[in-house]
Amino acid sequence: MSYQNMNQRQRELYDQFKNASGRLLLHKSQIGDEEAKAIAEALKVNTTLIQLSLWANRIGDAGARAIAEALKMNTTLTELGLHQNQIGDAGAQAIAESLKVNKTVTKIYLYSNQIGDDGALAIAEAHKVNTTLTKLSLWANQIGDAGARAIADALKVNTTLTTVYLHQNQIGDAGAQANAEALKVNKTLTRLNLSQNFLTNVGIIALRQTANTDCNVIFDNQRVPSPAERAQMAARAAAHAQPQLSVNLAAENQQLRSELAAKEQVLATKDQELATKDQELQQLRFDLAAKDQKFATTELELVAKEQQLANKDQELAAKDQELAAKDLELKSALNQIDVLERNQPADGSFSNFDGPVPQVPLATLVSATNNFAADSLLGEGAFGRVYSASLPGPRVAIKKLSAESKQGTVEFKSELDSLSKFRHANIIAILSYAEEGDERCLVYEFMPNGSVRDRLNRKNNTPPLTWSQRHRIAADVARGMHYVQTAFPDHALFHLDLKTDNVLLDEHFNAKISDFGLVRAAKHLDDKSYLRTQNVQGTAAYMCPEFFAEGRMTIKTDVFAFGMILLELATAAKPGPRLKTDMRKAVKTQKLVEMLDSALKPSEAELQRISELVTLAMECLDEAADDRPSFGSILVSLDP
8 A cells, every 4th residue: 555545544554553662552532444454564664663552443354364464564562452442263263473573572462353263273283383482362252272373373383472361262171182282281371361261171270280380370160152152163173173084094004114114225225324424434533633733733823923912902991092182172163163153153053044934824823722732732731722733735733822821922022933943953943834813823843752841751651761862852952052052143042941841852852942931031141140130030940049049040040040950851750949959969979879860771871971960960050150061061971
């Protein structure tokens, strides 16, 4: 299925799955076969998704076949949930074929479907060759003795499965006896559930007599089949019965004699081969003696090689000194780059411009959000609400300011004016705006991974940020703020509300600074100068002492807030003076590890980098503004 041939719903699912990472839950989403086909196409090219849950939907055999084809190509997915759907034998057979090829999936859930013996037979054959699956969940299907026997045969050769769930099926004593025989051979299975089937004492006794103490076999709450179920079991048994072959004893006897004669001929040939091998053995012994002599010579050569290596070590030591000198040159070059960046935009950014941001009719945004419907809502704050929408082009975020919003007309104009001048990889891009009466809206680029604060809180059960992601976020914020402070040579800018709630993450976890409603500008402000305001606004937890108490703003005001962000990245704790005090105490008592986010499991090298980050944070949080580093020097520390 090509992207052009997909309907709107299919395209939305394709785009969502193509770039999804980590874990994705889409259960109870009314997904049928056609939607499953679009998802399958995305899975063929996705390289970051690990867990996918599609349970409690309407996926049938056609959708299962499409997903099976995708599994043959996907190399990252480890867990797949297709339970509580409408998958039958044909879909199960297709999935079984894919499991013969796929080498990454370890858990697959197919319970509560419509899979019978034919599907179970195919899945059993797949488990004879698959070496990655550890869990097989087929309970609450329509599997009888034929399917149970096939799975038992697979367990005799499979060495990776640890858990098999077959309860709530239609398995009788024959299926139970086959699995009992398999448990006498299998040494890896730890749990087998055959409860709520049709076992009698015959099957239960067989399971108890396996003498396998490593496997917990569950067979309680057995059921008595209804007349309809008995008829269904009889029909299945007849379909899967092995034909009784008639035997011609005389012909078989003759066949055995012929085979015996052939075996005797083979034995005579083997005797001849054995004699030849004996001669070869004698030759090998002679060759071995020659090799011993050669090895003695080689040992002398190794002594010479060791001397050569010692000489190389001396050469490497000299090279290390040369590299150290080059390191100093590189740091000097970085300082020069820092100076140059004050006069031109950073690499990767667009040029500054003073052109107006396009104004769009409010009706356009009302239509795009379905009149700002609740299902389009992304978040809500003091300023109003943020909605997701699809205008012509990429997906966007629409910030709708209500009449009673804390962000009034002045702040609205300030943010609009600031973002119209900024074009940088680490600053949120404004695309357009609408203003009619008291209704004001700003349209930004869409940031699918939300705010840094949401990710540190693991909102919606998202996976924790890795150390490398946190370090990159710190560098991105420093880079963006360095640009804000140096983009305009004739004046300095203050953000005044820099915090993790206002740092947003794109699909690749690149950080972008947002919310420029409180931006202030001052001309010709150096490291010692300041600007005073009577109207102190922002978030108290991120305010430096001189701004909070006296309204004094310097180019180091935002550096203090950045230091608090660094501590949040390391600990995931809430910002504020208590966090700063606790971290200073932890550093002093050498208990930094106890303060770190428990989701971080740093290596020794990473722990060293985290310690350096915390040291930088405490420098940024210095009570004296003059002693805080600049964003230029912070960048050198974060990107050495």
